[in-house]
Every structure is written in C-alpha cells, then in structure tokens.
Amino acid sequence: MGKLRGNLLPPALAILFSALLCGIALVVSGANPLRAFGAMVSQVGEGTTAVDIVNSTGVYYIAALAVAIGFQMNLFNIGVEGQYRVAAVVAAVFGGSVALPPGIHALAIILVAAVTGALWAAIPAILKVTRGVNEVISTIMMNGLALGLAAYLIRADVFGELRGNNIRTPEIPSSGWVPGIPLGSSGTVFGLVFLAAALGIGYWVMMNRTRFGFELRASGESSTAAAAGGVSAKKMILVAMLLSGAIAGLVSMPEILGRDHTYNLNFPAGIGFSGIAVALLGRNHPGGIALGALLWAFLDKSGLALDNVGVSREIVTIMQGAIVLSVVVAYEVVRRYELAAEQRRVGRQLGTVEPVGGAA
C-alpha cells in the first residue's frame, strides 16, 4: 500500500502541479484555462484523435522502453533519436527493394530495423567499453550523424526517389505491410501497437524473472558489487546498449508498416527525446511507462485542438516540460518524506526519539 502510494502520488502531484502552472500561464496570456483544457478533452472524441492517441502511445512506449533498458544499467541512451531514424531509413529501403511472401516480408523488415538500431547503438557501446567514452556525449553526436546519414541515404541518386517536392524511399509492397484494426471514420489502429505491448511484457519478464535482468539491475546499482558477484560490467553495458538500440530501431515500425510504407521527408523527429521523458515519468516500470506514454500522446494529439480555440499550442510543450521537471522533484520529496517517516517509526520502536518529536 505504501509502496503503491510512493509510486503513484508523485506523478499525480506532478500532473496537477503542471496543469496549475499552465493554467496560470494561460490566465496571464489572457486565455481561459478551463476552455482550453475543455477543448483538449473534447478533442479526444473528434475525428481520428482517439485512434491517433492509441497509435502514438504505442510509438512512445517503444521509445521509452528503449530508454528504460539503458536506465536500468545506469546508461543514459540519448541516442534513441538517431537509432530509430537510421533504422527506419535502412528498414524502409530494405523493405522497398526486396520481394518476399506476405508476413515474412514484414517480419524481415522489423528484424532489419532492430538489427540496424542495435548496430548504430553498438558504436557508442564499444567506445564506452573499450575507451571509456561517456555514452551521453557519443550518443548525442551519433544523433547528428544519423540525421546526415538518413539525409544521404534518401537522396534521389542513392536510394530515394523524387515525388513532387518530397523525397522518399521506394514504397514497400503490400506484402510488407502490417494490417491494422480499421475503425471506419475514426481511423485505423496500427497492428504493431500490439508489438509495443508485447515488448512491454517481455521487458517486465526479462527484468524481474530472468537471471540476465537481475544481473543488469545489479550492475546498474553497483558495478563493483556486481563484479564481485561474477558479473562482467562491460558485458552488461554492451548487451544493455545493444538491446536498447534494437528496441529503439522498432520505434518507427508501427507508422512505416502500418501507414506510410515509406520513409519520406515528413518523418517525425523528437520521439527519442519524448521517450526519455516518458521513461522518467514511468520510473522504468512497464506499467508506469504505459501510463506516461498515454499521457504524452494525449497531450500531443489533443493539443492540436488548442489552435481552434485561439490558444497557442506551445502551452502543451510547457505542460510536458513542467510534468517532467515536477515529477522528478515530487519523487524526491515523497522519498524524503517517507524516509523521514520511516526513521520516526523506527525511532519510536527503539525508544530513542521522544514520541512528541514531530518537529523532524
């Protein structure tokens, strides 16, 4: 009970606090916050927004899982952004240039994406293991390289083709598509949203029910202690980074195999960074991440309604920033409060502290 409260109270407080902050920002800028929030909530029922939220939740969920695996090992994989972009281009080029039977084609594309993501993540992992290069710096630089590489690969004289003013990779034939769940005018739920759910379950099992997961968490807590227990920290870094990259490689698969069937200039950016925020919000717990991804997707998609009521949509960005910041603070506050409460309780039981010592 106490554990649940310790886990759920901080995010709830953070959301409340950031809503309050945005409300104040809205009042200051002369808008009606209730009308703005109302527009956001009612937007969920409009058009395809509900389905878009579900689809987007799946995408954010995969990105956050990739980040969370790194976090478990004390690795800050900022490179999810670049890993999913490179994986998307390579997988789209691969998918558009091979002919395979239905099903196998899609599976092969997904596999290529995962392998590409892992390989892209392998570079900072190897640098860290062999040369001690901080993965924060190397993955940020790899993000820049990823952008350049992706831009090169889709040039019309490399793998891309020109479509009006857009450039894109050759379209993946229908044998490589993953069908979704059509809901008529409400849109189509990506079939690969279920891949996200499966990855979440797999992540939980791996972390909590396997020796590897235990070793990973142990090395993350203290690499020296784990080493004393016979766990090679270097091996764990390498494996964790590769896994993180492989999952990051899957981030764009729901959209590419479920809707776009190609990588083009409209490819969304920033999902990797959102994934970091979602993983923080969900405290690396598969359930928490799911809630965080849902919240993020809701803010993103329903924020589009704000333009309609004359409120600047950037308020959503303020809200997302405030949530991340305050959730970190809130966890710390609640942790300290519970630590103090624990100390008081133990103190009372041992009789070393006066029962009236509420001043602590």
Next chain:
Amino acid sequence: MRGIAVAAIALTSVMSMAACAKDSGGTSNNAGSSGTAASGCKLADKPPAAAASSSTAGDGTKVDGSALKVGLAYDIGGRGDASFNDSAAAGLDKAKTDLGLKADAVKELTAAPNEAEDAKQTRLRQLATEGYNPIVAVGFAYAESLKVVAPQFPDVKFAIVDGAVDGATNVTPLVFAEEQGSFLVGVIAAYQSKACHVGFVGGVDIPLIQKFEAGYAQGAKAAAPDIKLEKKYLTPAGDFTGFQDPAKGQVVGQGQVEAGADVLYQAAGASGKGVFAAAKAGNAKAIGVDSDQYNQPTVAESKDVIVSSMLKRVDVAVFDFVKAVAKNDLASLPKVFDLKVDGVGYATSGGKIDADLAAVLEGYKAQIIAGKITVSDKPSS
C-alpha cells in the same frame, strides 16, 4: 578522472571543429579577395532588351466571395515568418478585402516542426469538418496527408502550395517555377557583387530549396561566368528546424561573408532573418525570398541591406485559387506559376536596382519566357 577525460575529449573535439571552420573560412577568403579587384565581376554580354511588355490588366469583374469559408493550414513558421507563409497570408488578406471574405469566415492553423503525419491530417480534418471550403494547405509537407484526407471530403475544394496529389480530383496543385525567379536574382547578385563572390543559404537541404539554389547559380553564372559561389544548407533533409533557426542562419551567413561573399541570397524561411543580420554586420548585401522582404516589418532592422527579393507569389496563387473557387472556374488557374504568369519574379523595393540593371533583368526574363534560356531546377553539383 573519468569526468576529466570526458571533458577533455569534449573540449578537444569542439576546439578542433572550431579550428577546421576557421581554417576553411580563411583559405577561401584569401582566394576570394586575391582573385578579383573590388570593382565587381567581369560581366557577360547583356541579353537583348525586352520588348515593351503589354501589361495585362485584371479582368475587372467583381467576384463575390462573401459566402466562402476559407481555411488555411500553414507550414512550420506560420503567419509572421516574413517569407513563405506570410506570402500565403497576404493572399488570404487580399481575398478578405477584394472578395469580401468575412473576417470570421477564415481560419488559419499552423504546423509544428517535425510533427507526425497524423497531426497534419487532424489539422486538415478539423478545417474540413468545421465547414471550411476551400482549404489551402501551405507547403508540400501536406501532400501525403491530403492524399488521405481529400477523398474523405469529396465536396471540399483543397489546394496545396508546392505540391500535388495524384488522383485526387478535389485537390488543386499550386506549384511555382522557383528556379526562374532565382535565376533573375542570381543576375542581380552578380551585378551587385563587388568581389564577384556571392553566397546562397538554404534552410533545409531538400529538392524544393535546391531549385532556388540551382536557378540562382545559373543566373549568377549567366551574368558573370567567373563568379564564385558559396552555398550552404542549415540542416540536412529530415530536420526541418532549418526553416526557423535565425541564429543558425546568422552563423552560416557570417561564415559566407568571411569567406568573401558580399551578396547573400537566402531561401531559409524564418531563418532568413539571421542571414540578413549577418549581411548587415558584414557590410554585405542580401537578397530576400518569397515575399518582398524589404517591406516586411519583421526584418525591418536589416532592410537597408536587402537589394531585392525573389518573389514567389504564393499570395497570387492563394488569391487566384480562392477567386477561382468563388467563380467556380478552377480550370482558369495556370498549371505552373512561372515568370510568364508573374507567379515568380523579383522585387525592386528599396531602389537598389537601377534602370540599367532593370533592363538587363527584363531582357533575361523575356528570354526565359520565350524559351531561349531554359533554367534547370537541379543544382549542377
């Protein structure tokens, strides 16, 4: 210890990058200043003078658009970018005054940079379900979304600036011959440059912006075959922040000025403000894009360096489209807004283009219209 190592690596890499940048800037600077005297380019033969153009006045018939509800979905930057989107906004404003559009019968929404495809679809769908018709999507990025949304609203007349949607009968493409207008400002740059060295700053390295670069380079070379050209894009394809990053524009513009270029042409959306600032700081001249930027209030502090602007008359296209919808005569719209229909052109505001240069420009323009000069829309290298 580890922290120190990391810091050291970071520092050295930053420093080596800075050194590289400085190095390359220095060498080309030397090359630029040594190669030419300060008197300007050795100019090619001027084109034959253009025949006096018979200006075609508007057809004069008053079109009533007061029954229309017009929706506009801007590209990133939106109203206020002093460039591409503002040009579309100007067309909308003209429709308000000339066609009698009611102020509350207009809705404008703006895209966020790097947003997902479904956000664009939602934006178009919002406009369509609220009864806006016609709807103008500003920017080729909407092409994929329109392919999905347009068939869902067969009665709504859509238009897309800079793009086309195959097979959708209710989508009118509004495309431009940017390379032709850029050719003319390339000529202007060649005539204005003292060092015979000009620069091009593109927002994002995508085919659309490469058309500007291609035309500019061909125009400059046509007017002065020996001219030197700097070119740089702010971000690679896929990262659209290059259209709204004035700071980056300023750094790149400054780099080109230091390399010796003294006329900078920018096709960089809202980042162009930074390029203007760099030109002003470096005593260089600048050429604007899309709108007549000399008269744009958002870049007013740098207006004295703006010698001209390549006009991409998105305003004309948007206005003509709305007018054609009001008249129910979409077939009257040109297939491509090029020099012939004044869909592209150059601005003379600010008085930096004298009569001689204007005659030269009109000569080139006549040759392009007559097909004697074909301007390629792809950069040569």
